[in-house]
Amino acid sequence: MSAKAAIIDDSGPLAFEILPYTGFPQEAATAVMEKVLARAGAAHSKVARFLSTGFGGKAVPHSDGAVPDTVCLQRAVRKLNANVRTVINVGGHSFTVFHIDDTGGLGESAITDMCTAGMGMFLDVVSTALEISPDEMSGELSLSGKPLFIDNQCPIFAESEALSLINEGYDRCDVFAGVTSAVANKIAGLARRLGLKEEVAMVGGVAKNRLVKAILEKNLGIRFADLAGIDPQVVAAYGAALLAREGCSLDSQSLSSTAAERLHREGKP
């Protein structure tokens, strides 16, 4: 749902950029690269190595290679906070939980990729129907005191359910808080199934939603680890930049296949 880019040099991060898009990933990738280069004040020719990741990672023009997002996240989280052992990643249409072992390697992981329940897309569909902006979504609005119980796991049905609750006169903050807690509970379910090893970090766009984080902390009985203040949405892009600096593009093919083998694929819930 959005394209993210990170530029780093030997001293650390230079610039991050996030660009929401509705069109095609290729166009969004080009646009976000232009923006991040402008922000960093650098020319494209100065970029020594450029890796791509995520849903449209393979489609990014001029990339030196595509790396699975789990590998990028693991690299970035290890750099940001070495104590993290479990990473919960929830983006627009990505939803993974994975372990990082004591040596910093990628451990067990669980993926949901057949159903949007629990993904950011779910919040997006319902918030569009309720005319709630992304800023409101992660701000005060979602912190309603009395969330309504939302029954449906499918965004299409939840959308109708939310709209009929509004038509019945319920407050839209309470309705949206209900939708948000439904998403949080779904995330908690997958995290519990894989098992939690502390410390736990949450990344991806949904990690910006304070209510989701608060419910997860309560539900799982944890406090989320600090990731050095980085925007949780750009962690994968940052990881790709770190891997690019380490020359990972040379063996990204083998990296992709071993990482893919490790991913424990899950069916529809």
Added chain:
Amino acid sequence: MLTAGCDIGALTTKAAVIRDGVILGCEVVRSRAKALQSATDVMDKLLGGLGIQYGHIDYCISTGYGRNLVPFAQRNMSEISCHARGAHWLAPSVRTVIDGGGQDCKAIRVDGQGKLSDFRMNTKCAAGTGKALELMARSLGVEVSELGPLSLQAKEPVIMNKPCCILMQIEVKRLVFEGRDRADIAAGANDMVAREIMHLVRDIGQENDIAVTGGVAKNVGLVRCLEKYLGVASVRFSVDTQLIGAIGAAVLAADRCWEAVADRSGDGATR
């Protein structure tokens, strides 16, 4: 004996009037905000066209989403019973009805008398519904009504594997950008939705003959996909398939009258 059925759906409202086992007329209007307005609209239009006074109708049954909000109907019944009765009345060999609506999908088992005996309905996921077709058609840049004819031109249908309609829509977008043939994508979309519908049919158990009703029946490509998985051709109806619920309601109303005539109490025949 003159009976009427009124089917108030979320999107359209349908009515049918039958006299002594013959359909006198049917009408479809766009649903309005209030179920009562929609029901009044469709009945006024239908009865006005036929030149029938409302008072001449012996029995009226309402069905559909707004069925309990129609004061002029003597009784309301679930659209599942009405679709079962309607499909069986039009084609007595029907034993399984696949009813695909905008946001729901049902596999309905009908007995030899046209009575509903069992059904399965999607409750958790919208993947096998008209909504999924609509989202994919939007990403493909065509009207949902074009999806069927377009898919028939496919040479190598794409194979989709995400059963969630939001993820299906994203996949269609990606395929369009990759430059895949639009007819092939349309065929893949129909096939995906058909596979989702087949879960319900397999769950209830396939018994021939099979009728496909509701809005998705208008998608000729989807019906062909279903027939491929079913291994048999589905029953063809001479009436618009979206009217079958209203016709079924009118038939059930007639059943009800016959029962009263036969002076049998209970609601055995109309349950």
